[in-house]
Amino acid sequence: MGNPLLSIxxxxxxxxxxxxxxxxxxxxxxxxxxxxxxxxNGAGKTTFLKVLSxxxxxxxxxxxxYYDQPVDLRNRDFKTCRYTxxxxxxxxxxxxxxEYLSYVFSAYGKKITDVSxxxxxxxxxxxxxxxxxxxxTGNRKKVFLITAFALKPRLLLLDEPVNGLDFQSTEYLYQxxxxxxxxxxxxxxxxxxxxxxxxSDRVLVLEDGTIRQxxxxxxxxxxxIREALHDKNDI
Numbered sequence: 001m002g003n004p005l006l007s008i009x010x011x012x013x014x015x016x017x018x019x020x021x022x023x024x025x026x027x028x029x030x031x032x033x034x035x036x037x038x039x040x041n042g043a044g045k046t047t048f049l050k051v052l053s054x055x056x057x058x059x060x061x062x063x064x065x066y067y068d069q070p071v072d073l074r075n076r077d078f079k080t081c082r083y084t085x086x087x088x089x090x091x092x093x094x095x096x097x098x099e100y101l102s103y104v105f106s107a108y109g110k111k112i113t114d115v116s117x118x119x120x121x122x123x124x125x126x127x128x129x130x131x132x133x134x135x136x137t138g139n140r141k142k143v144f145l146i147t148a149f150a151l152k153p154r155l156l157l158l159d160e161p162v163n164g165l166d167f168q169s170t171e172y173l174y175q176x177x178x179x180x181x182x183x184x185x186x187x188x189x190x191x192x193x194x195x196x197x198x199x200s201d202r203v204l205v206l207e208d209g210t211i212r213q214x215x216x217x218x219x220x221x222x223x224x225i226r227e228a229l230h231d232k233n234d235i
Contacts, residue, residue, distance in 0.1 A: 038196050085157070094133065122142045123166070
């Protein structure tokens with residue numbers, strides 16, 4: 001691992017106080033790496049991304065550090081260093097792609113870059129002027145993915161990014177994830193084994209709200225991950 005980008009110690013998170021979704025969850029992300037998060041349904045993958053995205057306030061931790069400095073996840077400076085693409089997102093329904101892109105870049109204090117290559121790569125040329133509410137699930141996902149890769153935050157969070165994408169767009173997404181290490185760090189959750197094994201520098205296996213196993217480099221292959229999940233038929 002390189003220099004630490006984000007460190008979280010002993011995180012617990014919940015929706016109802018009597019049932020923890022994450023418990024004693026600790027993670028460290030390095031600069032310029034791709035980390036895949038995998039686990040069975042209910043393991044806590046999306047909950048963790050919601051915590052990082054300031055969408056879940058019911059959590060506690062013994063410490064959260066960004067570049068070795070204590071950080072509040074709700075702090076604006078931290079928010080503008082990360083961007084999240086969720087598995088399903090119905091927000092900004094009455095925006096077109098261009099309107100959404102402009103809004104996000106303005107909110108992050110950045111100038112819009114040339115996104116033509118990303119639009120072509122995701123085969124989105126015919127949909128840029130359509131309201132998000134009128135797009136298919138897959139094309140709506142492309143709006144947020146194109147925005148994410150154009151924005152280039154230091155920390156890119158992807159929740160089940162393959163869901164809804166066609167084959168060609170999926171292949172292009174894998175390329176973008178791998179190449180993103182030039183710009184920053186990617187943390188993404190997936191239940192699709194291929195997406196994990198083809199792109200990740202590290203794979204973290206979640207079970208019952210905590211990280212049970214971690215795999216790196218040559219350890220990352222389907223057999224190891226299936227065994228770690230205790231259910232060879234789930235993936």
